[in-house]
Amino acid sequence: MIRRILPPLAPALIALLIFVAFPMLWVLRTSFNELAGGAYVVDALTLDNYTRFLGDPWYLVNTLWFSIRIAIVTTVISVVCAYPVALYIAKTTGFQRNILIALIMAPLLIGLVTLVYGWIVIFRGGGLLNSLMIALRIYDDPVRYMWDIKGVVILLVYIGTPYVVLSLLDSIERISPFLVEAARNVGASRWTAFWKIVFPMTMPGLYAGLVIVFSLNFSAFAVPLMVGDSNTQMIGLIVYREALLNNDLPFASALSVIMVAVNALILAGMAALFGRLILNRLEAKR
């Protein structure tokens, strides 16, 4: 089996090795090195970089735990926003559907810098969002969104939602309308049929969307860099700062390793939870 599959995959495997596995191993190795004279990386086998992070409550609470919280909050909001949109698009066909999918994809196709400039217009004091909120009497005085945690959350949700919509859409469209009819036939109302049949069956798509958005938002650095302030020091941003501004590659590497490990741990937890809840049933083998 392996002998037959391996040859055609060889180029891909080599590319993966060179561009993914090797850099990651290099990061892992670097995380045990130390800095000499402020900028020179010296080969070593020390845990100093890890103890520096784990021993400092600011890193633990204000970056790692903060990133986890932001990722959870933005992922949940993305899912809540995405679900009705995906349900709606699933009902459309033809031209209308193509337009809607193009609109959903649009934020993913525009560069982040352009996107942020667009949002500045919306976020600023007399901007669209503030004018709207004041007009709707939700609050009276302009609120600061730009360079604030609110802006970070809104943008992360904005960028994350399309991924959830697309992965949910795939799940929803796999559901045969006969399954809903069968539920209605045995006495289920529209709502019960949705809740007991459609919703559980969209779990694979929901799960895929959660994984993508959580991972993206947990390690986000561009959005907190451009839209955040000193209170939104997400872990990805710290890695960027240590590696490119402070030239402390060993510490940045240790932060990266911790970031990937925590992310993997959370994803594993989610996989176990969803697996036990529903995915095992939907994907059970004969």
Added chain:
Amino acid sequence: MSGRPASQYPKRTYANGPRSAEMKHSMSNDAIQVLGVIKRYGATTAVDNVSFNVAQGEFVSLLGPSGCGKTTTLRMIAGFIEPSGGVLRVHDRDVTHLPPNKRDLGFVFQNYALWPHMTVAENVGFGLKLRKKSRAFIRDKIAESLSVTGLSGYEDRLPRQLSGGQQQRVALARALALEPQVLLMDEPLSNLDRALRVTMRRELKELQARMKMTTLYVTHDQEEALSLSNRVVIMNRGKVEQVAAPYELYENPATSFVADFVGVTNFLEGTALGMDGKSVGVKLASGQVLRAIAKEAVTSGTQVRALIRPERVTLMTASIEGENVLTGRVILSEYFGAVLRYSVQLDSGEVLRSEVHNFDGFIEDGARVWICVLPEHLRVIPQETAALT
């Protein structure tokens, strides 16, 4: 077949409000009444003024080629499709505009439509759970339904772990568990392989007879329809062609569509001569006159079709004389074991198909044959209805 006493009917408010006078007049023994039902999709009419009824405990099939509107009709009765016109009644209750979950009808889907994330027991018990029945009741009912369909012991399996036949049984058990007033089935056996289909068909018939469940069954398979049903509704192009018992349908087709769709038949075109009781003369293109039977009055001089079933076409290799004798030549013989099928080209040009048992001997290709057609086996249908095919 006696109707249920009025007190046994579930107390419900009618969708269109009380319509006492009209309701009383139409009280009947019928479990299902389809009255002038129409379904339009834009300019096309999928179901065109269809009416028929299903009596309490009766097994009725809707038979027709694909696209004839039979499934659309069934789905309208179930409430999955809103009719464009007409009235649907179930046990004298107007259900035309009721949502499907208020109709109390069992439905078995062609593709089974089992919920993949639920076990067999959960699939069967779902409707009972929605009805807030007690746990013990649900457990017993699941066990009972699964034992009736021969699936005891499969409670904890997931649908995808079952074969097609087993999935079909679960779908049936799911419908039966709710003891619906009426069971609707949409080509339930068509996804199974042939051997299994025949077995399931027999089981279905036994089960239906035992439970006296009023059943409306959609199929394009005439063998299924004829063998299962008390009566068959033949549909073509959105319209009902004939409603009759299987025997009637085969022996007395009302239209040439029915004759052609149910079984194999031979058509002889001709002009009607005078009628004498039910007997009518048909003048063929060759000038020969055949005596035939007509169920309805046929006007002399009109174009008609005379139908004869292949098993009624008896071939003789010796010359015979008399009325209703046709002559021809065997152009093709096919051997099927128990039966032999011949194609005979008549001297007048038409080709007749003949089916005989193997113990009647074997006739060589090219042999000259004489066919004596008994008038009672030759049925006349006016061309107006025949023009459809």
